[in-house]
Amino acid sequence: MPEQTFAATAVPSADGDPLSAEDAKLVTLARSSRARVGGAEGAAVRDQDGRTYAAASxxxxxxxVTALQLAVAQAAASGATKIEAAAVVTEASALDGAGHAAVRDLAADAPIHVAGPSGTLLGTVTE
Structure with a gap:
């Protein structure tokens, strides 16, 4: 099977609005996953039933495997058919294309919150 490549997605600047409590929880889970293994990235997703899945790269x-790909894979393997929201904690300035594509496989419009290692929201990708 040939390896697929995906272009990184630019992250729009945060608009200053705070995240909902549920989305802030995703950032916290992503930060914890990243810190636990010292990974380059941590990610978390919430499925249609409110269940959360967290992973590190x-x-x-x-x-x-990117953290976001792995979190989406865990959700799908658990029977999730839709992603409501996702969060990635990274030092990168752009959202990796493979993780972005994985979320879009299960949700065309789910927000993907991108935060820095401190948990500060950098922006949200909605496309």
Whole structure:
């Protein structure tokens, strides 16, 4: 199977509005996942039933998975059919394309909140 590549997505600047409590929880879970393993990224998603899934990026010699891809995969493997919202904690200035595509596989319009390592919201991708 050929490897797919996805372009990074620009993150619009945060508008100053605070996140809802549910979306802030996603950022907290993503930060915790990242810190627990010292990963480059942490991510969390909430499915249509309100269940949350958190993950950190994986970089092995034979497998590389972004945190957001892994969180979406966990949700899908648990039977989720829709993602309501997602959050990624990263030092990058753009949302990785593969993670963005994974969320869009289960939700065309779910907000993807991108935060820095301190948890400060950098912006939200809605496309």
């Amino acid at each position: 994986v970089a092995l010699p034979s497998l590389t």
